[in-house]
Amino acid sequence: MNADVSRIRNIAIVGPYSSGKTTLLESILFLSGATTRQGRIRDGNTVGDSAPEARDRSMGVEVNAASTLYKGVQFNWLDCPGSVELSAETYNALVGVDAAVVVCEPMVDRAIVLAPLFQFLDAWQIPHVLFINKMDRSASPIAEILSVLRPVSSRPLVMHQYPIRQGNSPIGYIDLVSETAYRYHPDAEGDDPIPLPEGLRAEEQAARHEMLETLADYDDRLLEKLLDDIQPSEEEIVLDLQLELGADQIVPVFVGMAEQHLGVRPLLDALLREAPEPQATAVQRGVDMIAEDDRSPIIQVLKTLYANQGGKLSIARVWNGTIEDGVSLGGVRIGGIYRLMGNQQKSLTQAVAGDIVALARLDGVMTGDVLAGDRSIARDELPRAELPAPMFAWAIVPENRSDEVKLTAALGKLVEEDPAVHWEQHGDTHEVILWGQGEIHLNIAIERLRRKYNLPMAPHLPQVPYKETIRKPVNRIHGRYKHQTGGHGQFGDVYLDIQPQPRGAGCDFNQKIVGGVVPKQYIPGVESGVREALDRGPLGFPVVDVAITLTDGSYHSVDSSEQAFKMAAQVAMKAGIPAAGSVLLEPIDRVEIAMPSEFTAKVMQLVTGRRGQLMGYEAKDGWPGWDVMQAYLPHAEMQSLILELRSLTLGVGTFCWQHDHLQEVPDKLADRVLAKSDR
């Protein structure tokens, strides 16, 4: 094992949109000397969020990587986007870190927005601390802030610091481990120790006692000491914090104001002391770096991006071994190793196990992929984050017709950069459909297509793939095709019975010809005429669930042909299907909606208001305080469901769906659909 590994920490900065993650990273880079001036979100000059899509929105749209050296330890930071629509980007990155800093605001009314993130971190047992930022924005006592945050985390929150305020302004903190009080002093090498404020002694004691009791829940020796009223030493407490954070048993809590660099240094110092080393994570993921005999390299891609000049970069965690520039992994040659600082790159000759670096030109390699030694790309060798189910779609058309040929290649690269985007060409409507997590997500995708691949796109809601069928049987529908052109004529003549079939039965073609009135060799012509007519019924949509039987007909010994019988069948279908009473069918999806239970009643109204059929709801397994609802919803009503669901649920409601069946569209609505349809 490389000796350097213990000098590396890989830390993700995660949390809700606008909680201050990018500002925190900016402060960290400044305080550790990696940058000489602090960028500001509002000035658009931060190291993170450098992509135009991010600057335009003052919002992270993708993972930003930056590295610093702090007190001799190299920190690799991944600043992850907070928008729920971009969670896949965040989750893919979290897979490769050793710990996460969850940044949140001291909000007392929106704590629930942290729930999905905590769920992911705990499912993956990723050690994480909580940094309550923007302490200048809240006058609520820390105990009140914590009391709303606690129910959202399945792991106990352990106060590491107790804030000191003057009026409403935070001016310092008490470190509960050493019981030392500090006044913030961001410009110096550290904060200034001050005497413990007398007025806070009782609160400090209570908070410390609570911290120790929580730590003792996972440490019997500490528990015995507490029972015997023996004070544990500072080293013992630090060791417990380290072990219990490392095992994702507790969530240490810090406070501060990233924009003013307040509370950032103590956070860094605690991470330095208490955050797990890379080796621990590797073991947890099933890679044993300690095995002396196996130093063959294993890497995993956490993020893929195409730089503006078109070069592909894969941000990867080195799980094992040492990689060198130019070597091949999984049959793919590494075309450069870089350390990233926002959009700046520094070239490296090698990277050791435990590091996170950017690798250039890994063709064909996707986010989440594992590359190892001589083996081929392993897609499932190490655990990878599950992609969220697509919830929102746009149909896209190139603004310039001539760009159509470039589209497939560009969409391929787009999906490489963002595996949460899917695209398909719809079988019925032939539209190119982009699937994703919502409007923000797809807008970013469309801006990337425009900016990186010079493909301006016009998006619109996709057509609903309606179908049509018939209501009643009609028999002996006659179709005759007779044509005389020059010498050789054409003649076909058929009688068809047309019958409705149960939903889902599909379309059948049969024949009951007796005595060869339609010769065998012409029957395939009849069938193909019938099938072509079914592709597009009188309402303009594919016809489903009908049975067509060829019962009778006649032929001409010279003029008949397969083609003529095909035409005759089409004549019969054209008359027969409308006579059988055409009806419009719409796709109905089975949906499963998850939301905090305080919103369940509202979501129920949303579903019934959208012609949904509610099947019921129950507590969501493993998600305290959440419900999951089952319902059937018309696909037409699903198109913007996620937008309303989010606005009802502070953004955290989600759903997954699958097509279930087709159902008749109510008459009034059908009239409206048909009036709008340009078919």
Ligand SMILES: Nc1nc2c(ncn2[C@@H]2O[C@H](COP(=O)(O)OP(=O)(O)O)[C@@H](O)[C@H]2O)c(=O)[nH]1
């Ligand atoms: N009042 C206050 N504002 C802050 C603080 N930290 C960050 N902000 C502001 O909060 C906004 C969102 O910050 P940003 O770092 O982009 O959040 P992110 O979306 O989590 O990356 C920006 O306008 C910051 O200037 C803080 O400590 N106090």
Ligand SMILES: [Mg+2]
């Ligand atoms: Mg950000």
